[in-house]
Amino acid sequence: MIEKIDKKVLLSTLWLFALLNYAYADLFNLFFTPGIQEEAIALTGGSQAAVLVFAALMETAIVMVLFSRILRYKLDRILNIVFGLFHSGFVAWSMFPESTMYYVFFAVIEIVTTLIIVKIAWQWKEQED
Secondary structure: OOOOOOHHHHHHHHHHHHHHHHHHHHHHHHHHOOOHHHHHHHHHOOOHHHHHHHHHHHHHHHHHHHHHHHOOHHHHHHHHHHHHHHHHHHHHHHOOOOOOHHHHHHHHHHHHHHHHHHHHHHHOOHHHO
16 A cells, blocks of 8 residues: 655655656657757757756756755645646647657656646645645
């Protein structure tokens, strides 16, 4: 039987799980998708500012591993909902216009994970702390 897990620990762990999937999906893309670097440069126009935006996107997931543990209830709950929805949407958008089978596999796991984060945060009541 699964024991009751503290919401902060659970949310932090789910963000870490999502991050590992993000990293492996990107690694697979680098190794198994010819021309992916050229596509990335074309997408960003070679702009360091555009690359910084993508880095900031990933940093939101990274920082949520920490924030899920240390923030107070209200802000923790709000950020988990906002960033969970944001990451779900971004990953869904990234699958189009075409994707490899392994990318879709990772993307589905990532989307389900971040939607679970949203659901847990949405249903989280302060007295459960």
